[in-house]
Amino acid sequence: MNNLTISDAIQILDPKTTSDAIREIEYYGGLAGKKRAIEAVNQACEMACSMMRAYRKDMHMLYKITRITHTGTYGKEGTDRTDGRYPLRIGRIVEMRYDSIGIGIPMTLNYIRDSDGMPLRFNYIRTSDVVSKSKNNNKVVITTRNSVFEFEEYEEE
Structure with missing residues (x-):
C-alpha cells in the first residue's frame, strides 16, 4: 500500500471531509477497492495515535x-x-x-x-x-x- 501523507491522513479522519474528497484521495493515492480504503483508514488512525502519544508524552x-x-x-x-x-x-x-x-x-x-x-x-x-x-x-x-x-x-x- 502507498504511504499516506499526513495531510491525507487528516483528511481521511476529519468528519468534515466530503465523500468527493475521499474519492480524490482514493484515486490519486491508488486506494481503489474497499480493502485498500480500509488499510488507508487504519494507517491514518495509526498515524493519529502515534502523534497523540508523542504529544501527550511532551505535555x-x-x-x-x-x-x-x-x-x-x-x-x-x-x-x-x-x-x-x-x-x-x-x-x-x-x-x-x-x-x-x-x-x-x-x-x-x-x-x-x-x-x-x-x-x-x-x-x-x-x-x-x-x-x-x-x-x-x-x-x-x-x-x-x-x-x-x-x-x-x-x-x-
Whole structure:
C-alpha cells in the first residue's frame, strides 16, 4: 500500500471531509477497492495515535504511584499511609507535568487508570501544599505537608 501523507491522513479522519474528497484521495493515492480504503483508514488512525502519544508524552507524562508515606505531621515519618483512601491510590496511573508542580501550593493530578488497569475518568487527587519535589531518571518524589508521594514513569502499551 502507498504511504499516506499526513495531510491525507487528516483528511481521511476529519468528519468534515466530503465523500468527493475521499474519492480524490482514493484515486490519486491508488486506494481503489474497499480493502485498500480500509488499510488507508487504519494507517491514518495509526498515524493519529502515534502523534497523540508523542504529544501527550511532551505535555504530560504518565506516572504510577508506587508509594505514599507519612511526613511526620500526623503519622510516624517514613511509614506507609494506610489511612483513608491512601492504600487505594497505590498503583494508580496519573498524568503529571513535573515542571508545573509548584512549591507552596497543592498538587492536583488527573487519574488515568486504576491499579487494575480500568480507566478512571474525571477523577483527580488534590494534595496538601507541596513542600519539595525531585526527579531522578524515571522516578519522581513529591513531598507535601502531610505525605511523600513516590512515582515511576509509566508507558502505556
